[in-house]
Amino acid sequence: MGRQRVLSGVQPTGDLHLGNYLGAIRNWVEDQSQYENFLFIADLHAITVPYEPASLAANTYSLAGLYLACGLDLSHSTIFVQSHVSAHSELTWLFNCITPLNWLQDMIQYKEKAVKQGENVSLGLLDYPVLMASDILLYKPDKVPVGEDQKQHIELARDIVNTFNYKFAKPEQPVLKLPDPLIRKEGARVMSLTDGTKKMSKSDPSDMSRINLLDSPDEIAKKIKRCKTDPVRGLEFDNPERPESNNLLTLYMLLSSKTKQDVAAECQDMGWGQFKPLLTETVIAALAPIQEKYQTVTQEKGYLESVLRDGRQKAEAIANQTLAQVKAAMGYSVPL
Numbered sequence: 001m002g003r004q005r006v007l008s009g010v011q012p013t014g015d016l017h018l019g020n021y022l023g024a025i026r027n028w029v030e031d032q033s034q035y036e037n038f039l040f041i042a043d044l045h046a047i048t049v050p051y052e053p054a055s056l057a058a059n060t061y062s063l064a065g066l067y068l069a070c071g072l073d074l075s076h077s078t079i080f081v082q083s084h085v086s087a088h089s090e091l092t093w094l095f096n097c098i099t100p101l102n103w104l105q106d107m108i109q110y111k112e113k114a115v116k117q118g119e120n121v122s123l124g125l126l127d128y129p130v131l132m133a134s135d136i137l138l139y140k141p142d143k144v145p146v147g148e149d150q151k152q153h154i155e156l157a158r159d160i161v162n163t164f165n166y167k168f169a170k171p172e173q174p175v176l177k178l179p180d181p182l183i184r185k186e187g188a189r190v191m192s193l194t195d196g197t198k199k200m201s202k203s204d205p206s207d208m209s210r211i212n213l214l215d216s217p218d219e220i221a222k223k224i225k226r227c228k229t230d231p232v233r234g235l236e237f238d239n240p241e242r243p244e245s246n247n248l249l250t251l252y253m254l255l256s257s258k259t260k261q262d263v264a265a266e267c268q269d270m271g272w273g274q275f276k277p278l279l280t281e282t283v284i285a286a287l288a289p290i291q292e293k294y295q296t297v298t299q300e301k302g303y304l305e306s307v308l309r310d311g312r313q314k315a316e317a318i319a320n321q322t323l324a325q326v327k328a329a330m331g332y333s334v335p336l
Contacts, residue, residue: 004142006035006182009042009082009135012059013051014202015212016066018283019190022254027145029071037077038139038315039067044082044089044131048124049113049203064304066213069294080311082135087319091134092127094326098163099130108152133157136179138319143182154181168329175329176322190251193227196243214291217284224280235267235275252279255286 008028010020028039041063043056060081067079082088104110104126114121136144136157144154158178165174192198192209200210208223215223228244235245237260252275253263267275297303328334 003034003036005038005139006031006143006145007038007040007136007139007141007179008145009040009045010063011042011046011202012056012063013046013049014059015214016063017200017202017210017212018251019200019210020202021070021213022190022251024145025067025070025072028077032073032076035076035143037072038141038318039072039077039079040135040311040315041067041079041081042135045128048122048128061304061308062298064308065294065298066290068297068304068307069290070213074307074310078311078314079307080315081308084308084312085138085315085319087138087316087323088131088134091138091323091326092131094330095130095134095160095164096127098167099160103156103159104129107156129153129156130160133160137161137176138322139315140177140318140322141179142177144179145182151181151183154179164326164329168326175325191243191247193223195228196245196247211283213287214294215287220283220287221280224276224283227276229272233271234269235272237264248275248279252282255282 006028008024010016010024016025028037041060043060046056046059064079064081068074072079107129110126110129113125132153133156136154137160144157146154161174161176161178164176165171169175190200192200192204193211194204194206194209198204202210204210208226211220211223227248229248230242230244232242232245235249236242237246237249239245249263249267252258252267253260256263258266270278324334
């Protein structure tokens, strides 16, 4: 038997930050040799909220460069742009026609984002979980790496699989494959530097809430120096009354590659004035090789275009086959 297939993606909105890296991309890199990986830039998802058209393409190529800079190996991973494979959009329409509206209205992230957008909430924001299901199911992956907050989307994709196979396939010959979430506990939720109870996010209006992968050493030092802490001396993990302590210790643990026990012992008597410079030095050292590789990758003219062209061709070969199977099961005629 061959390797299991993994599918995941990140939106090209804003700058990639430590939450994206530690919660997703670093895990992809560490595990990539174990799987057949299809990793995409989710640019269709990027337009479900207000965005800048002039920067969409540039952000897409920048994210592809960061994928490579973070260590994704093209011998293990296929990197492609979501909108370059039209099967994503076509399958979404087909799934729309078998997905009950109330399933989408019950999605937690829709409810949260719809409140922010008010009367301007778009149909795309409501429907993007169906697009996400299409992203996944086109490639028939075994595992989908997600954070805890994304499990509901995998559950929706599984509901769509069961509905489709029940309506259009025989029990012994299912057309679509049930995906399983791949969740890692440590680093799955990196929290904001300004509020340890909220997830680090590209959508946060304050850039001080996150450390971006391409931040300069001075910017990193400034953000950590000003990040929210508490007046208690001695740092500790897992105290619900000290979310910032837990978050910053977790960042230090993950970026220093030390064990939780070693970090707890090292920092138990530290004050913030002693810990923040240590964390700053660790973050700068961890991001330096990524930033150097990014400059190399993006300065080589035509290289990213060739990577994404090859990725599109590999992705299309699988996606179009799945789409054809779905359409045949639904009764569509085969084009002559």
